Amino acid sequence: MQFLKKGLKGKTKKIGNICIVLFIACVTTIAAQNNTLQLRIASERASSIQQAYAGVPFFVEVVATGNFELPQRLTIAGLKQNNILHQQQSTQMSVVNGVRSQEKKLSYLVRFDHPQQIQLGPLEVVTAQGTVRSNVLDLTVQDASQYNPAQDEQQVNFVANKGQRGAKNVQQADEFAMWSIEKKGVYVGQAIPYKLRFYYTDPDITGVAIAPITIPKARMVPDPQVHRGTEVRNKVSYQFLEWSGVIYPQQAGALVLPRVVFEYTKPQASDHISSWGNVMGLLSGFLSREQRIAESVRVTIKPLPVYHGSSTVMGVGTISHIDFTMPVQKGAQGDPLVGTLVIDGNFDTQALTAPSLIMPQEDGKDIFKVYSSQARAQGTFPKFTQTFEYIIQGLQTGNWQIPDQAFTFFNPDLEEYQTFTTPSYAVEITPGKLPVAKPEEVEAEEMADCNPMVDATVHAVQLPWTRKTIPFVWFVLGLLAPLLWLVFGSVVLAYIYSWGRYFSQLYRLRQLRYILRKAVNREDFYGFYVALQNTLSRYADDIQKRFSESEKELWNELFAQASMLAFSSHQFENHKDILSSCYHKALTLIALLEKRIARKL
Numbered sequence: 226m227q228f229l230k231k232g233l234k235g236k237t238k239k240i241g242n243i244c245i246v247l248f249i250a251c252v253t254t255i256a257a258q259n260n261t262l263q264l265r266i267a268s269e270r271a272s273s274i275q276q277a278y279a280g281v282p283f284f285v286e287v288v289a290t291g292n293f294e295l296p297q298r299l300t301i302a303g304l305k306q307n308n309i310l311h312q313q314q315s316t317q318m319s320v321v322n323g324v325r326s327q328e329k330k331l332s333y334l335v336r337f338d339h340p341q342q343i344q345l346g347p348l349e350v351v352t353a354q355g356t357v358r359s360n361v362l363d364l365t366v367q368d369a370s371q372y373n374p375a376q377d378e379q380q381v382n383f384v385a386n387k388g389q390r391g392a393k394n395v396q397q398a399d400e401f402a403m404w405s406i407e408k409k410g411v412y413v414g415q416a417i418p419y420k421l422r423f424y425y426t427d428p429d430i431t432g433v434a435i436a437p438i439t440i441p442k443a444r445m446v447p448d449p450q451v452h453r454g455t456e457v458r459n460k461v462s463y464q465f466l467e468w469s470g471v472i473y474p475q476q477a478g479a480l481v482l483p484r485v486v487f488e489y490t491k492p493q494a495s496d497h498i499s500s501w502g503n504v505m506g507l508l509s510g511f512l513s514r515e516q517r518i519a520e521s522v523r524v525t526i527k528p529l530p531v532y533h534g535s536s537t538v539m540g541v542g543t544i545s546h547i548d549f550t551m552p553v554q555k556g557a558q559g560d561p562l563v564g565t566l567v568i569d570g571n572f573d574t575q576a577l578t579a580p581s582l583i584m585p586q587e588d589g590k591d592i593f594k595v596y597s598s599q600a601r602a603q604g605t606f607p608k609f610t611q612t613f614e615y616i617i618q619g620l621q622t623g624n625w626q627i628p629d630q631a632f633t634f635f636n637p638d639l640e641e642y643q644t645f646t647t648p649s650y651a652v653e654i655t656p657g658k659l660p661v662a663k664p665e666e667v668e669a670e671e672m673a674d675c676n677p678m679v680d681a682t683v684h685a686v687q688l689p690w691t692r693k694t695i696p697f698v699w700f701v702l703g704l705l706a707p708l709l710w711l712v713f714g715s716v717v718l719a720y721i722y723s724w725g726r727y728f729s730q731l732y733r734l735r736q737l738r739y740i741l742r743k744a745v746n747r748e749d750f751y752g753f754y755v756a757l758q759n760t761l762s763r764y765a766d767d768i769q770k771r772f773s774e775s776e777k778e779l780w781n782e783l784f785a786q787a788s789m790l791a792f793s794s795h796q797f798e799n800h801k802d803i804l805s806s807c808y809h810k811a812l813t814l815i816a817l818l819e820k821r822i823a824r825k826l
Contacts, residue, residue, distance in 0.1 A: 260291030262359040280481035282336040293352035338441040402519035414541030415637040417472040424463040432490040442476040477528035542572025549647035557657025564615040574602035619654030754791035771821040
């Protein structure tokens, strides 16, 4: 009987194990079926799109549904890193019939600068239940000339705060950004002045930054200075930061000034922070990083009209004055005579190259040899001065006439070509020694070199370096010396920078001790609280990373007591003793903070 009982017991245990395995397999299969991964694209207005346009940013979204984690860094086939402008993440949790699920979304703001056919995906993520595979997107990026926004791109702004997106009118926004250009129809090469402004009403907003802007088929010349100002819009006074400059289009067609993402730091409203506070809330809750987007602007670039003249067109611009001068008009053969061409006006200085000068000839032979010496550009938009300098050498003696020079520009304001003519110059070339040897003289020198009667010691004196050699070791050390000096200098500079930063922080902490002691002597409870609050805000990262949980709790208790004294000191009879105790705790924690900062070195 005992044997039968043991047999039944063993079979029952096996059956139970099999049931557990089957149950786990079923749960895993159901969970795996609930795990999905989807790729989709959307415009910056969060609406679904089927195609994109060159130069116009849009979103590529990775949506994961189920009970698995989505990696922070994903590699999507067909999407290169240089196409990604910005990345953001959001997570939505839900519980249905006791089953917890989450939808995690990674959104990539991307832009392609050229028309093309792109295949995005598939994307694979390995989970505990198996591999989850996404769909494949076939995306067509069309030419920017076919892009036609439904609304005025300069008056619509996007709000992208904490994962929430939506349109918001300029007149209703506390912060917004927008492009501002003077003309939306220009010619190739014509200057397009622009202003890119970020408007805000909260004076405590800091850290406003934008990513570098690249515009295909154009050259952008930004002003290195960021300007500040105020402006009243719809009876609301705004402050603004302005990025300005000039854009020179290099190709006819549609030019799209891209959407620009502005990131900035904004303090949270005071009613979102408890007056008692705590350290963790202080470390992460007082400031929030937010975004605004300046919508793209489309500019039509017209081609230049056909030119039927004989002179070469130098460029596009409004020219006020052109002058060619030769201060010295007499010289010997081979002597350098200087000619200077000065162009004043509004044009792209980098698009201009030194034009060829028209020089007289005799029997098909050049009388002058002209070298382009140097070019200088001066001024700022809209007034530039371009100077080209030439070296002119006379090859034949006599009195010669350098003819007048013609220079043609296309004037976009008048929409016509203009030719400017400079006066001619009479130049006298007298006999002299040319710097270039004649062919017969070169042959004579080669014959002399081959003559055995020539004293070899003379050649040894003229070319002493031919008999000297450099040891290989010194040669190698000479090559490595700059690299060794660069490495050594980098180490020294990094060491000096680290110590300088340490002493700067040490000075601030000592200054904090003085402020706290002064607040204690004056029984300034609120001043003590503010000084401590500023310290925690400044050294939040160091406290978060380099302090244990128990030490963070000490900071928490200290801040809670300080805030209690600042806002409710009248409720405590022994508030002076509490303030003194807070002061000594603060000194202890500040000393500990100094040691942790020094440990980073």
